[in-house]
Amino acid sequence: MEFILLVLAVILAVFFGWLLKQSFNTRPWVAETVSETAHEAPLGANAKTIALSVLMAVMTSFFALVMSAYAERMELGDWVPLSEPALLWVNTGILVVASFAFQWTRQAAIDDRVARLLPGMALTGLLSFAFLAGQLLAWRELMADGLTLSGNPANAFFYFLTAVHGLHLLGGLVVWAMATARLAAGHGTVRVRRSIELCAVYWHFLLVVWLVIFGYLLST
């Protein structure tokens, strides 16, 4: 359970540290008018940004738990390691490029270069779907080698980790599709830009999650 404890320690330290900072040295029993400047937004962020941060914390907890379970299981004597297909390197590369593409699009959204938005989104989507297709191909390779889901725990963990990571990406692609549809329909509004910015953060998050998973799978 080292993974989840480490992750939780970080999340809780950040969160509780912030709470304590807010609550230390206050005198709650004193009645007074709080000046406008004294009451900046608690996190200097808007609601959707906070919600995404919270959601990413929940997902981090989820993935850390699966990794902890994996680590815990590995310690038992009868562990048969799985040799990951080389295709995963290609997929990883694709996901890295997708993340860069999204960052490029995000910067365009911030700089207000509307013409770049749609191509950027299209490229990102294409790369993301390519990544998912690559993962499915990797599965097929494994199955062709007789490494099935029910074969042994290492296989099961591999399929499970890749599947949930893929599903999270697929969930992101739903938001991506809505934003792209609105862009294509010509709504170059603030809101589309907002969701592009948040989507980009989410893509980076999933890339980091994948790198940690992949690195850990490789090292074991």
Add this chain to the structure above:
Amino acid sequence: MAYVAIADRDHEIEHHDPQTFITKYVWSQDHKVIAVQYGLTAIFVGVIALILSAMMRLQLGFPEDVHFVNPENYYQFITMHGMIMVIYLLTALFLGGFGNYLIPLMCGSRDMVFPYMNMLSYWVYLLSVLILLASFFVPGGSTGAGWTLYPPQAIMPGTPGVEWGIVLMLISLAVFIVAFTMGGLNYITTVLQARCRGMTLMRMPLSVWGIFTATVLGLLAFPALLVSAIMMLLDKTLMTSFFMPAVSSMGADPGYTGGSPILFQHLFWFFGHPEVYIVALPAFGIVSDLLSTHARKNIFGYRMMVWAIIAIGGLSFIVWAHHMYVSGMHPYFGFFFATTTLIIAVPTAIKVYNWVLTLWQGHIHLRTPMLFAIGFIFTFIHGGLTGLFLGNVTIDLPLSDTYFVVAHFHMVMGVSPILVVFGAIYHWFPKITGKMYNETLGKWHFWMTFLGTYAIYLPMHYLGFQGVPRRYFAMGNTDFLPASAQDLNAAITVSALFVAATQILFFVNVIWSLKSGKPAGSNPWKATSLEWQTPDTPPKHGNWGHDLPVCYRWAYDYSVPGYPDDFIPQNVPPDKAPAGREHGGDH
């Protein structure tokens, strides 16, 4: 800035102002309606779980005379009773019900930040409840794996409900977690983002602190249940071996290889222990507000109370293995988890002392909500003290499989939170409905429930010390148990049926008061927090009329010296407060 963000949202509020009956009461995006929907659904399944427990008690008390419960049913009832009470009743009621109702009103916002997602959260929760209840009717019935669902027995032939019951249970849990996550995102974001001007974090009522921290715990802990539920579902349906070791079943090889049942226990309790505090922290918060309001005194040590909530929340993540002492572990781990478990007693004791000190020299009004709040202090101290016993490995091992544990956890996370639930319902009933409940019925309800639960659970501790094992369908002829143990068991059953029947008083009271209760007025308790200062009672859609409130003080300005009234609402500015001191309550 937070309050500008709310102002920005004004037009959105108008935008989804409900027009028809359907949008107003069924597909509602109003946090108050969603809260009531959550509450009613949770209480409905809670009643089912109560009936299940009554049937189990009948079987245990009179095994010779009761014939409609067979051993398979008994395990199914245990499982469903536990799961429903912990997750579908208490978690849903405290966070979905009270969280939804109180957070926006107490923080001075118009609604949750994402009303649509809030609505979705309720309907997905309802779906999870329906899936759960459907498992009673599938072939083989609901699962009888125990509420902890330990593998391998949970998905092996021989356990009731292994065909469909366990599958539906796991799916229902996963769906519930989705619902909770949608709700939780809302609660967190609303507290962080949508508080009214002047409502600093340290001016929030403790109810909001408790619900907020419990939501943080829930969001980080429920994924553990989700992971274990999905993995077990895969073990059951796709024959993976996450938790299933190579076993032979009825002479045949079911085909599992090398899973780890202990792994499930780690994951389950990594969720399971914080879950205790997901239920307890909102109760802590609410009870603080009830005590302070009805004792007409500021809560003793407000900051300490907030930090204690946070400390308990953090500690609750590093004690999970104290549920697994009997599964066996390295002695150093046992020592570690025993130590962390006992350390939790420190912030918890701080809270208890502060509640008692809040009552000290208060102007105590023994109205129904106050009775329930004080009753909670008793039952919680009681359950907490037996927790100190069980936190120690050497004491836990002999007691773990006896009634002592049943008595402990029912006292600490069954009776105590439920007393707060009742107290809170009585307390906020006038605000939710605009009508006053019947005080006499309420007091009868309290005394019969409170004394009745003691009649159930005190003797259970004693049975536990005698070694009466839990989870048994019937004791039969057991040499080491005296015959009187069964007599005590019968007496417990009588008390349990009495307490169950007593709850009818509550429903009669609610229904009667809805129809013919006296109008409550906007602030019957003369309370300070913002939900009692709404322009309408019950509050209308958008809560605050045209202008959002501004907060100038904490929620505990009761009996401030030098003021004619014994309370100053949070939205009264310092210069407008009657009489002359600048700082309210700075003493």
